[in-house]
Amino acid sequence: MAEYGISTFSICGEDRDTYYGHVNSLLDMKPTITMDDGADVVSTLHTERTELLEYVKGGSEETTTGVIRLRSMAEGGDLRYPIIAVNDAMTKHLFDNRFGTGQSTVDGIIRATNVLIAGKQFVVGGFGMCGRGVAMRADGMGANVIVCEVDPLRALEAAMEGYRVLPMAEAAQVGDIFVTVTGDTSVIRAEHMEQMKDGVMLANAGHFDVEVDLEDLAAMADGPRQIRDSLQEYTLSDGRRIYVLGEGRLVNLAAAEGHPASVMDMSFANQALCSEYLTQNAGEMDVNVHTVPEAIDREIARLKLAAMGIEIDELTQQQIDYLSGWRLGT
Ligand SMILES: NC(=O)c1ccc[n+]([C@@H]2O[C@H](COP(=O)([O-])OP(=O)(O)OC[C@H]3O[C@@H](n4cnc5c(N)ncnc54)[C@H](O)[C@@H]3O)[C@@H](O)[C@H]2O)c1
Numbered sequence: 001m002a003e004y005g006i007s008t009f010s011i012c013g014e015d016r017d018t019y020y021g022h023v024n025s026l027l028d029m030k031p032t033i034t035m036d037d038g039a040d041v042v043s044t045l046h047t048e049r050t051e052l053l054e055y056v057k058g059g060s061e062e063t064t065t066g067v068i069r070l071r072s073m074a075e076g077g078d079l080r081y082p083i084i085a086v087n088d089a090m091t092k093h094l095f096d097n098r099f100g101t102g103q104s105t106v107d108g109i110i111r112a113t114n115v116l117i118a119g120k121q122f123v124v125g126g127f128g129m130c131g132r133g134v135a136m137r138a139d140g141m142g143a144n145v146i147v148c149e150v151d152p153l154r155a156l157e158a159a160m161e162g163y164r165v166l167p168m169a170e171a172a173q174v175g176d177i178f179v180t181v182t183g184d185t186s187v188i189r190a191e192h193m194e195q196m197k198d199g200v201m202l203a204n205a206g207h208f209d210v211e212v213d214l215e216d217l218a219a220m221a222d223g224p225r226q227i228r229d230s231l232q233e234y235t236l237s238d239g240r241r242i243y244v245l246g247e248g249r250l251v252n253l254a255a256a257e258g259h260p261a262s263v264m265d266m267s268f269a270n271q272a273l274c275s276e277y278l279t280q281n282a283g284e285m286d287v288n289v290h291t292v293p294e295a296i297d298r299e300i301a302r303l304k305l306a307a308m309g310i311e312i313d314e315l316t317q318q319q320i321d322y323l324s325g326w327r328l329g330t
Pocket of ligand 1: 035062063065066094097101123125126128130131148149150151154181182183184187205206207208250251252259323
């Protein structure tokens with residue numbers, strides 16, 4: 001970043017106060033476009049730094065949780081400038097969330113523990129785009145995947161993919177490795193930890209550090225004892241041990257290197273092209289959360305295919321007529 005002359009406010013292992021100190025240093029630069037990942041910049045701007053709102057034309061948001069927060073701001077009438085939900089682009093969530101999180105989460109678990117995935121009872125909390133990626137990769141490595149969901153459609157999809165679907169209270173009794181990818185809070189909490197076997201591993205790849213309730217764990221167990229980088233051991237009063245990876249933060253970032261560049265390229269292409277779009281069009285956009293223009297999404301897919309050296313078919317004129325007209329019968 002220094003080479004490109006880009007101011008960067010970040011250190012590895014920052015605590016909450018340092019993190020928000022960095023958010024504020026960034027805002028001191030009076031941004032005209034915000035490009036956020038989790039909506040903390042936007043929410044700080046709308047609560048503590050409202051004097052800077054007049055400079056901002058528009059913004060974009062990278063991830064599922066941020067989009068949920070921003071939609072709730074828009075519904076409550078609190079959002080003050082238009083946002084493009086990059087996460088909702090096909091070329092983002094179908095690839096970054098699924099293939100990126102799938103691979104890098106399993107990578108993080110392996111780097112933190114060196115555990116053999118094959119034969120393990122591997123519990124995935126949340127079967128959204130990230131959850132299906134994690135489940136798919138764990139399945140491919142020979143784990144017995146168990147999915148926990150709250151949405152009947154997603155649970156049904158998981159069941160028909162061939163995964164075992166259980167409530168967390170039951171999965172807690174049989175799981176060896178647990179990964180949360182819900183965007184929700186306290187998905188694994190005291191009532192579940194009380195049921196767990198000796199030696200289980202808990203990891204989160206969803207939102208921040210809120211999905212595994214570490215306050216509950218600290219209250220019911222001794223520890224943590226640092227076992228390896230990114231691996232801590234808690235011991236319950238009856239001697240059972242629970243291992244927490246990456247302090248419950250995103251395990252793919254804490255213990256591995258995040259997503260490979262060759263999937264983030266599509267996410268960041270969305271961010272870059274949406275910034276250009278906002279610069280040109282923000283003035284005419286409603287103050288709301290918008291989807292990525294379809295032309296941008298399709299162009300990124302086209303460019304990615306070209307970069308991968310993959311060619312595809314084109315519709316013939318006869319096929320275009322067939323698909324667009326209702327007069328042609330079967
Ligand atoms: N680790 C990473 O690099 C990375 C990358 C992309 C997204 N994310 C984050 O991962 C999270 C999930 O993203 P997604 O795109 O898969 O979201 P999604 O909305 O597609 O899926 C989330 C799923 O979790 C389920 N869920 C919610 N609460 C639950 C609970 N208490 N128990 C079980 N299931 C529950 C929902 O029904 C939904 O199916 C978000 O917080 C997102 O920001 C992380």
